[in-house]
Amino acid sequence: MKRILAVVVALAVALSLTPPVGAQQDTMAKIKESGVLTIGTRTGSPPFAYINKDNQWVGFSIDLVEQLVKPAVEKEVGRAVKVEKKESTPPTRIPLLSANSVDLIAGTMTDTPQRREVVDFSLTFFYTGAQFLVKKGSPIKGVNDIAGKRIASQQASTNAKIIRERYPQAQLREFPDQPAAFQALLQGQVDAFTNDGIQLAGLKAKAPNPAEWEIVGDFYSEEPYGMAMRKGDARLKAAVDGGLKNGFESGKYFEIYEKWFGPKGELPYPLTATVKAYLLKQIGK
């Protein structure tokens, strides 16, 4: 037993002595050298980032990077930059970032105070809140009806956290990704799936019978989406924010919004006046 203990202690010591991850050179210098901006994004979160029918990796968040952030980064490093996409999910995105596997998370990540302790966030580029997706006619009409009900959520998401803390009577079931959670809802393993309203709208639109499902409840959480970077990555943050700011000012952002969320977009989700004001307030308008 003693020997085993010694091994464990040795391992723990070795681990704590490992040099801190992410202490290398500045990200912008790296981009300047390689000409590549690596982003972590999603493959199954339409319309933010997903693989479409033609097998292309596209989405609103990806467009924002390609059309707003990329030019700003290019201007900063003084050369053409290629955007490389890698898959990242809520549980993997912060580790990917701190391990330097990606430079920027551009998907559906909510900007929270806790996360701000470990990563930096760009300006908010989308604003939504948590709701429930249920079968039409379900007794669940909002967050006050979930006591004793089986509620699916996505592992490591802010919604799961809120349900666990504020609504402990609900039976929370956490799945690693949206498709699994949605499958559980389709088959009745759970009574409702909670996620950010916009993502539920995306899932509903892609469901075999969209009319069978409805999104219920007021936003019980605020979910401002931001792009995340390693903490202290000031030059990259300045470029990303600059790009987004430019987009808000020039109206390019709203064009991209129209493309994905407009009446003819992938997922109609009109920009409300409140949300628009919220976004513009960030740049002092």
Added chain:
Amino acid sequence: MNYQFNWSVLWSGQSGGWLLHGLLLTLAISVLAWVLAAVLGIVSGAMRTVPWKPLRVIATFYVEFFRNVPLLVWMFFWYFGVPPLLPRVVQDWLFNHSAEFWAGMFALGVYHGARMSEIIRAGILSIPRTQFEAAVAMGLTTFQVYRLIIVPIALRLIVPPATNDSLNLLKNSSVALTISVAELTFQARQVETYTAKAIEALTAGTVIYLVLCLGIAAIMTRVERRFAIPGLIARGG
């Protein structure tokens, strides 16, 4: 950009409790799955060596079918595939009573049963043919030969590989998090989500698995020594 270590996140707040819950759930699902795997493994492993073809065919089918499909697929199969085959009332009852736990347990147990079966078979095949013949000559039926002689000897021979696969089973229980079983890996990730301290949280998970596995290995080494059959199994240190 330096990563700031903060190990206290592991015992402050709810982290400690979560990890403990995860540990207990990992142990519960692993122990139950291990019992299932052992039963299935012994029965099918023995069946594969009996002198009656239909039994051998059934056992071979079980082994090849279950060990040749990834465990992750089995998790989804037992959780998403099996319930719709049951009556609606049973489904609802199951879903309210930890369906994910039982699905995960079955996936793990049935999958590892197939692997255990091969280990048992190897143990049986390593027993000299003369043992069978001597037992039959004593007037025992085939079932008695297996129950009283062959299986007990085989079990004493296969302790090292069985330990190996038992440890695999314990570690594979982490795959159950894909069907929302809140076991140890899930909880380690949860700590990570709450504290945003990935390295600390995952190290805690790693160390707990390591301690568990080393503990089991140490116990099994003793079992191995205690039950080794002199002359049939090489003595280890």
